[in-house]
Amino acid sequence: GQNIDQPTEMTATEGAIVQINCTYQTSGFNGLFWYQQHAGEAPTFLSYNVLDGLEEKGRFSSFLSRSKGYSYLLLKELQMKDSASYLCAVNTPLVFGKGTRLSVIA
Amino acid sequence: DSGVTQTPKHLITATGQRVTLRCSPRSGDLSVYWYQQSLDQGLQFLIHYYNGEERAKGNILERFSAQQFPDLHSELNLSSLELGDSALYFCASSALLASGNTIYFGEGSWLTVV
Numbered sequence: 001g002q003n004i005d006q007p008t009e010m011t012a013t014e015g016a017i018v019q020i021n022c023t024y025q026t027s028g029f030n031g032l033f034w035y036q037q038h039a040g041e042a043p044t045f046l047s048y049n050v051l052d053g054l055e056e057k058g059r060f061s062s063f064l065s066r067s068k069g070y071s072y073l074l075l076k077e078l079q080m081k082d083s084a085s086y087l088c089a090v091n092t093p094l095v096f097g098k099g100t101r102l103s104v105i106a
Numbered sequence: 107d108s109g110v111t112q113t114p115k116h117l118i119t120a121t122g123q124r125v126t127l128r129c130s131p132r133s134g135d136l137s138v139y140w141y142q143q144s145l146d147q148g149l150q151f152l153i154h155y156y157n158g159e160e161r162a163k164g165n166i167l168e169r170f171s172a173q174q175f176p177d178l179h180s181e182l183n184l185s186s187l188e189l190g191d192s193a194l195y196f197c198a199s200s201a202l203l204a205s206g207n208t209i210y211f212g213e214g215s216w217l218t219v220v
Contacts, residue, residue: 033208040194041213041214042108042110042196042211042212042213042214043149043196043211044108044211045208045209045210048208087148087149092207093139093151093154093161093162093164093209094139094151094209095151095164096141096148096149096150096151097148098147098148099148099149
């Protein structure tokens with residue numbers, strides 16, 4: 001089976017940095033994805049990690065440690081539009097965690 | 107716009123009824139996935155088709171079935187509907203079968219069972 005854990009909610013201030021953690025347990029591992037989802041909308045792809053280390057893409061970075069079953073998504077220079085749910089998912093077909101609802105406040 | 111098209115966008119139906127949700131994948135994508143998202147369960151994988159063949163099943167109820175047609179569009183059939191089936195149903199597609207392929211989601215079909 002597969003189990004993915006993320007914090008349910010987080011709040012951060014505009015312009016700040018926030019780190020959203022994800023831990024997973026799987027019988028096999030094919031890669032870890034992060035998606036962003038605004039309420040009532042489709043999830044959109046943010047990042048993919050299959051090897052250990054940090055992947056940077058603009059204001060967003062994602063880190064993976066396969067030995068620890070751990071990933072994080074780092075969002076820098078937070079903007080109000082970053083208020084959304086962030087979904088951690090593993091393998092193919094993707095199995096998603098329940099998501100972390102991020103609120104960015106002024 | 108992801109390129110994945112789903113119809114209808116909204117659907118209201120009564121308990122016991124049957125509905126069909128339709129999905130057209132991105133041009134050239136051979137894989138189609140169906141997901142169900144309800145408030146308390148998050149995004150749940152239902153089923154995966156690749157080039158017309160079923161490849162993986164997730165938490166799909168026996169009352170639900172799907173197929174992928176030769177033109178690669180897919181349909182999800184939901185029958186004997188119950189109130190608890192009310193959810194947002196997403197279709198997603200990807201180019202290949204290989205691991206690590208990004209999947210792209212459609213806008214979803216909102217199903218309300220009354």
